[in-house]
Amino acid sequence: MRWGTQAGQGVTPALLTDFILMADSKALPALDEDPVAVEALLRDVFGIVVEEAIRKGTNASEKVCEWKEPEELKQLLDLELRRCGESREQILERCRAVIRYSVKTGHPRFFNQLFSGMDPHALAGRIITESLNTSPYTYEIAPVFVLMEEEVLKQLRALVGWDSGDGVFCPGGSISNMYAVNLARYQRYPDCKQRGLRALPPLALFSSEECHYSIKKGAAFLGLGTDSVRVVKADESGRMIPEDLERQISLAEAEGAVPFLVSATSGTTVLGAFDPLDAIANVCQRHGLWLHVDAAWGGSVLLSRTHRHLLDGIQRVDSVAWNPHKLLTAGLQCSALLLRDTTNLLKRCHGSQASYLFQQDKFYDVALDTGDKVVQCGRRVDCLKLWLMWKAQGGQGLERRVDRAFALARYLVEEIKKREGFELVMEPEFVNVCFWFVPPSLRGKQESPDYMERLSKVAPVLKERMVKEGSMMIGYQPRGGQGNFFRMVVANPAQTRADMDFLLSELERLGQDL
Amino acid sequence: MTLDTISNCQLQCPEWCFHALKKGDSDQEEIVPSKKSAILVDGVVLNGPTTDAKAGEKFVEEACRLIMEEVVLKATDVNEKVCEWRPPEQLKQLVDLELRDKGEPHHRLLELCQDVIHYSVKTNHPRFFNQLYAGLDYYALVARFMTEALNPSIYTYEVSPVFLLVEEAILKKMIEFVGWKEGDGIFNPGGSVSNMYAIHLARYKYFPEIKEKGLSGLPRLIFFTSAECHYSMKKAASFLGIGTENVCFVETDGRGRMIPAELEKQIWQARKQLLDYIKANVFIAREGMALVPCCVPAQPSPDTCFLKRLSFTLQDDVEVIMGAAPFLVCATSGTTVLGAFDPLDEIADICERHDLWLHVDASWGGSALMSRKHRTLLHGIHRKYFWFAYKKSKPERFILIAASCAYAQTCYELKSKVQCSPKVAPAIKERMMKKGSLMLGYQPHRGKVNFFRQVVISPQVSREDMDFLLDEIDLLGKDM
Numbered sequence: 006m007r008w009g010t011q012a013g014q015g016v017t018p019a020l021l022t023d024f025i026l027m028a029d030s031k032a033l034p035a036l037d038e039d040p041v042a043v044e045a046l047l048r049d050v051f052g053i054v055v056e057e058a059i060r061k062g063t064n065a066s067e068k069v070c071e072w073k074e075p076e077e078l079k080q081l082l083d084l085e086l087r088r089c090g091e092s093r094e095q096i097l098e099r100c101r102a103v104i105r106y107s108v109k110t111g112h113p114r115f116f117n118q119l120f121s122g123m124d125p126h127a128l129a130g131r132i133i134t135e136s137l138n139t140s141p142y143t144y145e146i147a148p149v150f151v152l153m154e155e156e157v158l159k160q161l162r163a164l165v166g167w168d169s170g171d172g173v174f175c176p177g178g179s180i181s182n183m184y185a186v187n188l189a190r191y192q193r194y195p196d197c198k199q200r201g202l203r204a205l206p207p208l209a210l211f212s213s214e215e216c217h218y219s220i221k222k223g224a225a226f227l228g229l230g231t232d233s234v235r236v237v238k239a240d241e242s243g244r245m246i247p248e249d250l251e252r253q254i255s256l257a258e259a260e261g262a263v264p265f266l267v268s269a270t271s272g273t274t275v276l277g278a279f280d281p282l283d284a285i286a287n288v289c290q291r292h293g294l295w296l297h298v299d300a301a302w303g304g305s306v307l308l309s310r311t312h313r314h315l316l317d318g319i320q321r322v323d324s325v326a327w328n329p330h331k332l333l334t335a336g337l338q339c340s341a342l343l344l345r346d347t348t349n350l351l352k353r354c355h356g357s358q359a360s361y362l363f364q365q366d367k368f369y370d371v372a373l374d375t376g377d378k379v380v381q382c383g384r385r386v387d388c389l390k391l392w393l394m395w396k397a398q399g400g401q402g403l404e405r406r407v408d409r410a411f412a413l414a415r416y417l418v419e420e421i422k423k424r425e426g427f428e429l430v431m432e433p434e435f436v437n438v439c440f441w442f443v444p445p446s447l448r449g450k451q452e453s454p455d456y457m458e459r460l461s462k463v464a465p466v467l468k469e470r471m472v473k474e475g476s477m478m479i480g481y482q483p484r485g486g487q488g489n490f491f492r493m494v495v496a497n498p499a500q501t502r503a504d505m506d507f508l509l510s511e512l513e514r515l516g517q518d519l
Numbered sequence: 520m521t522l523d524t525i526s527n528c529q530l531q532c533p534e535w536c537f538h539a540l541k542k543g544d545s546d547q548e549e550i551v552p553s554k555k556s557a558i559l560v561d562g563v564v565l566n567g568p569t570t571d572a573k574a575g576e577k578f579v580e581e582a583c584r585l586i587m588e589e590v591v592l593k594a595t596d597v598n599e600k601v602c603e604w605r606p607p608e609q610l611k612q613l614v615d616l617e618l619r620d621k622g623e624p625h626h627r628l629l630e631l632c633q634d635v636i637h638y639s640v641k642t643n644h645p646r647f648f649n650q651l652y653a654g655l656d657y658y659a660l661v662a663r664f665m666t667e668a669l670n671p672s673i674y675t676y677e678v679s680p681v682f683l684l685v686e687e688a689i690l691k692k693m694i695e696f697v698g699w700k701e702g703d704g705i706f707n708p709g710g711s712v713s714n715m716y717a718i719h720l721a722r723y724k725y726f727p728e729i730k731e732k733g734l735s736g737l738p739r740l741i742f743f744t745s746a747e748c749h750y751s752m753k754k755a756a757s758f759l760g761i762g763t764e765n766v767c768f769v770e771t772d773g774r775g776r777m778i779p780a781e782l783e784k785q786i787w788q789a790r791k792q793l794l795d796y797i798k799a800n801v802f803i804a805r806e807g808m809a810l811v812p813c814c815v816p817a818q819p820s821p822d823t824c825f826l827k828r829l830s831f832t833l834q835d836d837v838e839v840i841m842g843a844a845p846f847l848v849c850a851t852s853g854t855t856v857l858g859a860f861d862p863l864d865e866i867a868d869i870c871e872r873h874d875l876w877l878h879v880d881a882s883w884g885g886s887a888l889m890s891r892k893h894r895t896l897l898h899g900i901h902r903k904y905f906w907f908a909y910k911k912s913k914p915e916r917f918i919l920i921a922a923s924c925a926y927a928q929t930c931y932e933l934k935s936k937v938q939c940s941p942k943v944a945p946a947i948k949e950r951m952m953k954k955g956s957l958m959l960g961y962q963p964h965r966g967k968v969n970f971f972r973q974v975v976i977s978p979q980v981s982r983e984d985m986d987f988l989l990d991e992i993d994l995l996g997k998d999m
Contacts (some may be wrong), residue, residue: 040595207733
């Protein structure tokens with residue numbers, strides 16, 4: 006070992022002594038020396054987590070959120086990071102504060118996003134993942150997780166209808182979508198990896214007007230530019246129109262662009278629509294285009310024998326993005342990218358054979374090392390939570406959950422039809438129930454010229470009221486010429502009929518004076 | 520209560536409801552029969568939750584107890600094994616990985632958890648030296664448990680008020696350590712993605728049209744990085760559409776640090792290439808279609824704006840230049856193998872002269888900023904346009920037991936009778952893993968055959984572990 010400062014000068018004896026003293030045989034002080042203190046800390050925090058986040062956080066009689074304005078919240082949390090550490094009591098208080106002011110996404114009345122609820126087995130899996138703290142880039146470092154990821158992906162592919170293929174877990178659906186675009190581009194133009202896009206003609210990809218915004222973000226990030234995303238019209242139910250896709254492809258070709266990928270959506274973000282995959286696959290086949298399905302939201306429907314027909318044709322596609330952290334409550338993040346490919350496309354496209362990680366002279370079969378399949382280096386283990394939950398529920402248990410979500414959504418739709426003051430935006434295919442709450446003052450006034458404008462103001466007001474009360478959270482958005490409407494999402498397996506009823510009653514209560 | 524509009528039948532039989540739920544469920548789901556009448560919709564009984572919250576809680580508690588005993592409390596115990604090596608085929612037999620239709624009972628699930636833990640590598644172990652992460656910080660760990668239990672997504676203040684403010688506070692602190700009064704930032708899923716963001720931002724800064732128009736038709740964007748840089752720079756070049764052949768690797772000195780003079784040389788070369796091409800080949804069309812030669816400054820000029828203006832003027836008229844437009848330099852603070860720190864001040868000078876974005880990949884070495892004694896290694900990091908990719912996703916701290924941060928990482932070859940054979944390290948690695956006593960990485964590097972890379976991170980590591988490291992390798996390689 007050589008010693009020296011960066012300037013290449015020798016180290017003075019005094020400095021050397023300093024270091025040797027520091028490197029005394031004991032490890033650093035504080036908790037590390039005291040297993041009793043460690044256990045006590047973990048037990049205390051765990052107690053707080055169970056009580057406040059798990060028990061109360063999923064209890065309908067507790068609040069969904071404890072709203073505070075940002076400036077006030079900053080004061081309450083005392084966020085400043087200082088030079089000195091704090092006492093154990095202070096740390097425990099902080100844990101309580103973080104939980105108290107965080108939104109309880111596991112609450113039965115958290116309807117705001119495409120994820121909600123809390124599965125205990127998935128949670129246990131996540132806590133184990135955190136404590137084992139590793140990255141699944143090599144079998145050497147993460148033997149169990151490398152094999153487990155393989156097994157889980159195999160199961161997911163089987164549900165798509167493939168008995169072979171490839172795949173990987175990505176940090177979120179947006180990245181999974183980006184991977185698909187990158188792979189399609191590489192397959193069409195393998196040179197692109199070395200030469201970049203300037204060596205290629207302008208490319209074109211296609212997605213419906215209802216697609217997730219990650220397609221556009223992805224196009225910009227990958228160097229294609231948002232203009233390269235051609236928008237295909239959707240019908241009144243939000244489904245891509247295959248004839249318009251055909252038209253857009255011709256248009257792009259006429260402009261001198263080269264179409265290379267279509268991204269269909271199974272379960273759109275707002276309406277929960279399912280693009281007609283068979284028809285789209287026909288178009289792609291005719292033109293030799295890669296067909297990717299963004300099934301981040303709707304992929305879990307494949308678990309239900311009753312409802313999987315919504316994704317008919319999915320076995321014909323080239324890639325699927327599927328987020329179990331949404332409808333399956335596996336916990337953020339958990340997003341799988343599945344490929345039909347068996348030519349090692351993932352590794353060829355992303356591999357760089359870093360010699361310090363993927364040595365070819367290892368004593369086991371290095372084909373198992375997954376690191377070269379991804380653009381990340383360190384990567385989170387996202388398969389354990391899904392695996393453990395699946396082990397606990399079985400495929401049948403997960404199917405029951407999906408069926409139940411559909412049934413609850415159906416129940417809600419019928420209730421909305423019966424109640425005055427509620428109007429469906431459309432008959433849903435999935436578990437997104439979109440509707441307007443029409444306050445008493447606007448009822449019967451549909452013909453009025455400013456009806457939509459006035460109706461549009463209702464949702465934001467109700468949202469503010471419900472958040473400040475902490476009674477529930479539901480999202481709203483405009484769409485096309487339609488004013489703001491609520492988007493109810495039925496996903497939490499702990500939700501009951503009572504929660505559906507509550508949603509409607511609470512809106513009525515909060516909006517009775519509007 | 521009747522629901523005529525629902526197309527399926529209605530039920531008024533609590534006992535039926537109870538039986539329907541009980542049938543086919545695994546034994547952990549003890550459903551309490553509901554007092555209300557059940558509703559059947561699409562063949563699904565809708566009444567009460569489907570899972571027993573108490574049983575779920577109990578499982579989480581038991582999993583935590585397991586973690587406490589098997590992972591946390593054993594983490595500092597050097598008598599425990601670092602890893603429990605099994606070849607893949609055998610491991611597939613030992614851990615029942617298959618996913619089936621039916622769920623498993625409570626006790627079996629706990630056994631599975633135990634297996635997963637047992638056969639996983641103990642990255643918390645004081646003798647786990649394999650990667651650029653190791654060790655266990657208890658406070659970070661409990662915070663991670665809390666984060667998982669709350670399951671947030673940090674996109675809006677509405678859904679994630681606390682975490683958004685916490686992120687802001689941490690980034691502000693980190694920015695202070697870098698030496699900036701203000702700035703911006705975000706947490707990413709890993710250093711590779713952080714590096715990608717930097718490259719993407721730099722190109723957007725110089726060519727904002729890229730966001731809509733993409734790279735097709737732009738001048739050839741190139742960026743510079745050290746020959747010792749992390750491989751994510753290459754991956755980034757491909758992913759972002761720039762292409763790996765447009766990454767220029769700058770030579771490093773004997774200690775693994777980028778040589779500033781080499782960087783400067785490469786930048787001039789790239790610009791000259793472009794300007795030569797323009798002089799020789801490019802004409803600008805004016806109104807009335809008369810072509811005139813393009814005016815090029817006599818001296819190569821570090822004017823990116825000129826290049827940008829030029830390329831877009833020409834785009835409509837003549838074939839686009841295929842010359843090079845440098846836009847970014849990536850320096851590394853703490854290289855992956857040797858732990859070298861590029862001379863940031865000198866590199867910053869060059870970047871200022873040429874108006875290039877300077878990104879610092881300090882994923883590994885950034886934490887040295889927290890040490891007043893050792894932060895000089897990153898001197899110059901506050902200079903203009905620095906960006907700072909910092910690995911914070913796992914609990915880690917540096918323990919500095921060597922003369923400088925660069926030497927918290929030491930590289931050495933095992934001297935054996937067979938001098939510098941590439942076969943020594945892999946053989947010893949195999950032995951140490953099968954024994955489970957130690958884990959240490961090796962790699963070939965820049966013409967040198969396989970050598971070990973020792974990394975010290977974990978606060979639980981002591982001087983005795985360092986002694987053990989050398990003794991154990993000696994022992995394992997005795998017969999070689």
